[in-house]
Amino acid sequence: MSLDAVLARIDDDLPAATERLLELLRIKSISTDPAFKTDCDAAADWLVADLQSFGIEAQKRATPGHPMVVGHVGPENGKPHLLFYGHYDVQPVDPLNLWDRDPFDPAIEQTDAGPVIRGRGAADDKGQLMTFLEAFRAWKEVEGDWPCRITFFFEGEEESGSPSLVPFMEENADELRADFAMICDTGMFESRTPSIVTMLRGLLGEELTITAPTKDLHSGMFGGIAMNPIRVLSRIIASLHDDQGRITIPGFYDGVPELSDELEAQWQGLAFDHSKFLGDVGLSVPAGEQDRTPLEMIWSRPTCEVNGIGGGYQGDGFKTVLPSQASAKISFRLVGDQDPLVIRENFRKMVEEMLPADCSVEWKSHGAGRASGTPTEDPAFAKCLKALGDEWNVPAAYIGCGGSIPIAGHFQTILDTPPVLIGFGKDDDQIHSPNEKYDMESFHKGIRSWARILDAIT
Amino acid sequence: MSLDAVLARIDDDLPAATERLLELLRIKSISTDPAFKTDCDAAADWLVADLQSFGIEAQKRATPGHPMVVGHVGPENGKPHLLFYGHYDVQPVDPLNLWDRDPFDPAIEQTDAGPVIRGRGAADDKGQLMTFLEAFRAWKEVEGDWPCRITFFFEGEEESGSPSLVPFMEENADELRADFAMICDTGMFESRTPSIVTMLRGLLGEELTITAPTKDLHSGMFGGIAMNPIRVLSRIIASLHDDQGRITIPGFYDGVPELSDELEAQWQGLAFDHSKFLGDVGLSVPAGEQDRTPLEMIWSRPTCEVNGIGGGYQGDGFKTVLPSQASAKISFRLVGDQDPLVIRENFRKMVEEMLPADCSVEWKSHGAGRASGTPTEDPAFAKCLKALGDEWNVPAAYIGCGGSIPIAGHFQTILDTPPVLIGFGKDDDQIHSPNEKYDMESFHKGIRSWARILDAIT
Numbered sequence: 063m064s065l066d067a068v069l070a071r072i073d074d075d076l077p078a079a080t081e082r083l084l085e086l087l088r089i090k091s092i093s094t095d096p097a098f099k100t101d102c103d104a105a106a107d108w109l110v111a112d113l114q115s116f117g118i119e120a121q122k123r124a125t126p127g128h129p130m131v132v133g134h135v136g137p138e139n140g141k142p143h144l145l146f147y148g149h150y151d152v153q154p155v156d157p158l159n160l161w162d163r164d165p166f167d168p169a170i171e172q173t174d175a176g177p178v179i180r181g182r183g184a185a186d187d188k189g190q191l192m193t194f195l196e197a198f199r200a201w202k203e204v205e206g207d208w209p210c211r212i213t214f215f216f217e218g219e220e221e222s223g224s225p226s227l228v229p230f231m232e233e234n235a236d237e238l239r240a241d242f243a244m245i246c247d248t249g250m251f252e253s254r255t256p257s258i259v260t261m262l263r264g265l266l267g268e269e270l271t272i273t274a275p276t277k278d279l280h281s282g283m284f285g286g287i288a289m290n291p292i293r294v295l296s297r298i299i300a301s302l303h304d305d306q307g308r309i310t311i312p313g314f315y316d317g318v319p320e321l322s323d324e325l326e327a328q329w330q331g332l333a334f335d336h337s338k339f340l341g342d343v344g345l346s347v348p349a350g351e352q353d354r355t356p357l358e359m360i361w362s363r364p365t366c367e368v369n370g371i372g373g374g375y376q377g378d379g380f381k382t383v384l385p386s387q388a389s390a391k392i393s394f395r396l397v398g399d400q401d402p403l404v405i406r407e408n409f410r411k412m413v414e415e416m417l418p419a420d421c422s423v424e425w426k427s428h429g430a431g432r433a434s435g436t437p438t439e440d441p442a443f444a445k446c447l448k449a450l451g452d453e454w455n456v457p458a459a460y461i462g463c464g465g466s467i468p469i470a471g472h473f474q475t476i477l478d479t480p481p482v483l484i485g486f487g488k489d490d491d492q493i494h495s496p497n498e499k500y501d502m503e504s505f506h507k508g509i510r511s512w513a514r515i516l517d518a519i520t
Numbered sequence: 521m522s523l524d525a526v527l528a529r530i531d532d533d534l535p536a537a538t539e540r541l542l543e544l545l546r547i548k549s550i551s552t553d554p555a556f557k558t559d560c561d562a563a564a565d566w567l568v569a570d571l572q573s574f575g576i577e578a579q580k581r582a583t584p585g586h587p588m589v590v591g592h593v594g595p596e597n598g599k600p601h602l603l604f605y606g607h608y609d610v611q612p613v614d615p616l617n618l619w620d621r622d623p624f625d626p627a628i629e630q631t632d633a634g635p636v637i638r639g640r641g642a643a644d645d646k647g648q649l650m651t652f653l654e655a656f657r658a659w660k661e662v663e664g665d666w667p668c669r670i671t672f673f674f675e676g677e678e679e680s681g682s683p684s685l686v687p688f689m690e691e692n693a694d695e696l697r698a699d700f701a702m703i704c705d706t707g708m709f710e711s712r713t714p715s716i717v718t719m720l721r722g723l724l725g726e727e728l729t730i731t732a733p734t735k736d737l738h739s740g741m742f743g744g745i746a747m748n749p750i751r752v753l754s755r756i757i758a759s760l761h762d763d764q765g766r767i768t769i770p771g772f773y774d775g776v777p778e779l780s781d782e783l784e785a786q787w788q789g790l791a792f793d794h795s796k797f798l799g800d801v802g803l804s805v806p807a808g809e810q811d812r813t814p815l816e817m818i819w820s821r822p823t824c825e826v827n828g829i830g831g832g833y834q835g836d837g838f839k840t841v842l843p844s845q846a847s848a849k850i851s852f853r854l855v856g857d858q859d860p861l862v863i864r865e866n867f868r869k870m871v872e873e874m875l876p877a878d879c880s881v882e883w884k885s886h887g888a889g890r891a892s893g894t895p896t897e898d899p900a901f902a903k904c905l906k907a908l909g910d911e912w913n914v915p916a917a918y919i920g921c922g923g924s925i926p927i928a929g930h931f932q933t934i935l936d937t938p939p940v941l942i943g944f945g946k947d948d949d950q951i952h953s954p955n956e957k958y959d960m961e962s963f964h965k966g967i968r969s970w971a972r973i974l975d976a977i978t
Contacts, residue, residue, distance in 0.1 A: 263740065265740075269838070275802055275803055276801055276802030280923060281823075281825045281851060282721065282853065282922045282923025282924060283923055284801070284922070285851075285853050286807075286817040286818055286821055286823035286825075286922070287806045288803055288807060289807040292828075292829050292848075293758070293760075295754070296754040296758045296826070297757075299750065299751060299755075300754045300755040300759075302751075343733040343737060343746065344734030344735075344878070345733055345746055345878045346877065346878055347876070347878055349744075349745060349746060349747040350744040351744075359745040360742070360744055365743040367743045367751075367840075367842055368750040368754070368832065369833055369843070370831065370833040371750050371831050372830050372831075373826075373828065373829050373830075374828035374829060374849070375827055375849060376830040376847075376849075379886065380727070380851070380886035380887070381849075382723070382825075382827055382923075384825055384827070385828070388829065391833060391838055393743075393838070395740065395743050419804065419805045420802070420803045428837065428838035429838070464742070464744065466740060
């Protein structure tokens with residue numbers, strides 16, 4: 063095959079590819095709002111038709127929620143079977159008044175940083191999803207056939223928690239299992255370095271409510287003699303980190319691995335500009351463990367954060383209440399082999415041991431998921447890195463992701479298919495916010511990147 | 521004069537006195553709700569007419585809010601000039617469905633603990649206010665004249681912050697100044713010991729908001745590297761008390777006096793049942809300074825309480841936000857000569873010195889009032905104690921009050937008139953709550969107490 067011919071075809075077809083993306087962006091497929099149910103259906107139909115238009119057997123598949131789109135093509139030829147995942151649903155658009163254009167009347171806009179495709183879903187995830195569709199379209203036109211077995215798998219509920227995904231995967235595991243699940247829903251490191259996300263932190267969510275007196279009291283009458291649950295909760299939270307930023311829960315660091323030499327070297331090469339990363343949100347000092355690098359803090363080290371706290375009177379003015387209860391939502395990002403269930407048990411035990419007389423604690427659990435790491439020994443990974451580096455003229459890297467992408471874990475655990483997270487989003491894409499955009503560069507070079515990857519690993 | 525004759529007259533007149541109180545209770549004088557403006561006016565008119573009915577020159581006096589009622593009577597005869605203060609306004613009645621009767625259709629109800637007068641304002645403060653009116657009515661009927669110069673001063677805004685009180689006092693200081701301001705708006709110690717409140721704690725209210733990042737962040741992306749303001753705030757709150765329950769703000773205890781031997785002896789005599797006091801609200805262990813008695817904790821020692829805290833996501837479920845801000849409302853109860861302005865300065869300085877890099881704090885002040893203590897050297901105080909003890913057959917005591925009664929301070933500072941806080945409320949009167957009541961015993965013996973006091977100090 064001739065990669066150059068495919069790349070040339072991609073370049074020539076860019077205006078038409080852009081028009082196709084704009085068409086898809088006009089469909090108001092907001093999954094979380096039932097008012098847009100037919101729009102979600104229409105987006106699924108559009109994708110089925112588009113896949114069929116260049117020869118892929120594709121179907122809309124019903125679920126209790128919005129439909130899946132599944133398509134298959136290509137020979138079982140001993141090459142890796144590749145699954146491509148994306149989602150056609152988008153976030154709601156409010157507050158609408160903060161948009162500079164109708165979010166569902168997308169257009170190409172010229173900016174100082176180059177042309178962008180502006181509209182809801184441009185980056186998350188319709189634009190990204192279309193990168194591999196367009197790569198395959200060009201491939202088919204130039205080559206006339208397919209390099210390997212290929213499965214397309216699109217869902218329409220990613221922005222509303224993917225309730226149908228796991229059952230659908232379980233019911234259709236044999237059909238969907240592949241050698242790699244290519245997921246195009248992430249970004250470039252610092253908007254410039256193409257990356258494969260191979261480390262995803264796990265998440266343990268805990269909510270605790272401390273009760274001291276059985277009802278709210280008057281702080282004049284009871285202040286000084288009655289235990290105040292806000293004070294108790296504050297002491298607990300203050301004790302969760304030592305003065306070096308380490309988390310103090312017994313056994314918390316069991317199973318936390320050190321970075322491999324390879325990753326350490328790659329991450330040093332990334333020259334992460336933490337001053338800019340923090341400066342953009344008004345901060346300057348990395349606040350995590352004092353003996354760790356900023357990239358370790360966000361990718362490879364576990365954390366404990368308080369996501370919410372509340373107790374007593376929070377309205378305007380002042381009320382001299384001594385409250386009965388105070389509560390907090392606390393989450394832990396987990397790495398390596400940390401066991402969320404053990405950590406939950408140790409955390410709760412530590413808190414309960416700190417409780418003074420007369421106080422009780424109630425717990426709510428908000429999920430417990432392990433970290434997931436993708437082993438990169440398979441040569442396909444190195445080939446993907448090289449293909450990405452060739453396209454972007456920057457060495458590509460394996461990176462971490464501080465957040466959790468549950469879908470990646472599902473591919474691994476349900477389908478035994480290692481996820482390969484490659485995406486072309488940039489930090490200023492405003493996903494989930496007004497004025498979402500996708501750089502034309504992301505779209506164009508994204509399409510070309512997939513052609514190179516396909517060429518490299520098949 | 522014959523005290524016995526006055527007391528007998530009070531006993532005979534109790535049914536009629538009760539009818540008069542019920543009449544006043546039927547007036548819906550809720551001061552905080554503009555819908556009841558004419559009712560407040562009607563309550564003032566009722567009081568003017570009642571005072572006039574037994575020979576007191578009384579007037580309704582306009583303010584920007586609800587009117588004052590002022591009346592004068594009696595000779596300047598070298599005896600103490602006594603001012604009597606009460607308020608005719610009442611709290612709102614919601615939630616109405618928790619009342620067992622119409623709050624403005626008051627009645628005498630029989631209970632296991634004896635008859636009670638049930639209705640909004642029965643205890644706070646119409647019933648208490650009527651105790652001294654009825655005492656004077658009986659006095660006048662029996663004696664035919666007055667024992668000393670007497671001023672009546674009633675307001676109709678006590679339940680809505682008394683906005684007109686200070687200006688009115690300032691404008692009419694010469695008219696209102698007296699030797700003692702008798703304030704009937706407090707209760708009996710543990711519902712059984714007649715008391716004069718001589719120690720009122722002051723109050724300093726502070727609100728702080730800590731900002732770390734300039735906007736809410738995703739805790740996956742930024743958790744572990746960005747400073748979390750809830751953690752910072754929790755550390756600050758946790759540091760405000762040491763492990764002995766002492767407050768750690770530098771200089772905080774400057775001006776905090778030790779109890780006099782007399783008070784210490786009296787308070788020991790009160791045999792305060794802190795197990796019951798705390799047990800009623802589900803607690804058992806006095807949570808204040810470990811080397812202080814429970815009564816000291818609530819009356820004569822300063823406190824630091826967190827009245828409210830908030831930050832991040834507090835709704836149902838979980839949101840992995842790393843919030844930009846967290847805030848708390850913190851109040852200090854002050855005693856003796858503690859200077860609220862100095863404490864405010866030291867508190868703010870301490871907090872600011874604890875702030876990590878990248879954090880800022882904003883302050884709101886919610887008032888700063890010194891403690892007020894009434895010196896009891898004047899023999900009139902001992903005479904009041906004895907008169908109360910005689911009526912209730914229990915030695916009366918000087919007690920503290922954990923809360924603040926700003927009005928008492930205004931009499932002292934604006935009118936140079938020492939406040940004498942004597943009241944007959946009981947702990948289960950349900951003031952400010954549904955089913956408010958005033959014990960018939962409180963009403964009857966309250967009236968008799970005033971006759972005895974009048975006899976004793978004039």
